[in-house]
Amino acid sequence: MSTISLGPVALQILEYLSAHQEAQDTVEGIAEWWSLERRTRLKPTVVREALAELVARGMVREFRGLDRRIRYAARRRRPRTPDAGAGQKKGRIRKP
DSSP states (O other): OOOOOOOHHHHHHHHHHHHSTTOEEOHHHHHHTGGGGGTOOOOHHHHHHHHHHHHHTTSEEEEEOTTSOEEEEEOOOOOSSTTTTTTOOTTOOOOO
């Protein structure tokens, strides 16, 4: 088993996403608002580098918001088994 080594800002971002699983923001928003919990101010350039590392490792997703700005959020979890939910149609509840 290999060990993953991440920098302190990348770890801080992952900790925040772990505590706030629905969180999403831009680089600037992360630098300004997410770091307030730790009472630190992060530079956007440092946050951008950490996010690039996390995206490259598949730990954070990057997407374009409705305002066309790049946003970052936790990766969405997939079902543990390939057949999880098989046989059910989306949006419908099966009645016994």
